[in-house]
Amino acid sequence: MLLKPDMRVDKITDITIEMLKSNNIKAVILDSDNTLIDLNKNPLDGIKEWINEMKKNGIKFCILSNSIKKKKVESVSKMLDIPYIFFSVKPTKYGFRKAKKILGIKENQNIAEIGDQLFTDVLGTNRMKMFSILTKPICEEKVKINNIKRKIEKKILEKVDR
Numbered sequence: 001m002l003l004k005p006d007m008r009v010d011k012i013t014d015i016t017i018e019m020l021k022s023n024n025i026k027a028v029i030l031d032s033d034n035t036l037i038d039l040n041k042n043p044l045d046g047i048k049e050w051i052n053e054m055k056k057n058g059i060k061f062c063i064l065s066n067s068i069k070k071k072k073v074e075s076v077s078k079m080l081d082i083p084y085i086f087f088s089v090k091p092t093k094y095g096f097r098k099a100k101k102i103l104g105i106k107e108n109q110n111i112a113e114i115g116d117q118l119f120t121d122v123l124g125t126n127r128m129k130m131f132s133i134l135t136k137p138i139c140e141e142k143v144k145i146n147n148i149k150r151k152i153e154k155k156i157l158e159k160v161d162r
């Protein structure tokens, strides 16, 4: 099931090194908007410390964002000292392949992606046969179209959970 996340958490900082290691994850691709930063560009509480702790444990990172705002993605990249790809057109394989090269990991199953959206993050990750981790969005979008999308996502998640 391409829309079924391999793991679900409330927020990225709930993920422990044991959770990654027990699933043979050596590197993590990170969504940015609503996963690392909220819609006002504020970083998630404790994200810097979480990233540093994971890095100490040998986990490699790359940011993969669909945002077309280069400066915004770049500032998150600088804050966390992680390479980035913007305008990545998830769920296509294009950006994931680029990220894999940056990470220098041979096997796709050793790479996880963490993001808040089914149709970009989870779908793209599962198509790559990488390990998909779905978080709840840091904050809900105000735009109507996104609310509709969220409702559809909720319905799908209820279905795949059965």
Ligand SMILES: [Mg+2]
Binding pocket: 031, 032, 033, 034, 035, 115, 116, 117
């Ligand atoms: Mg996102």
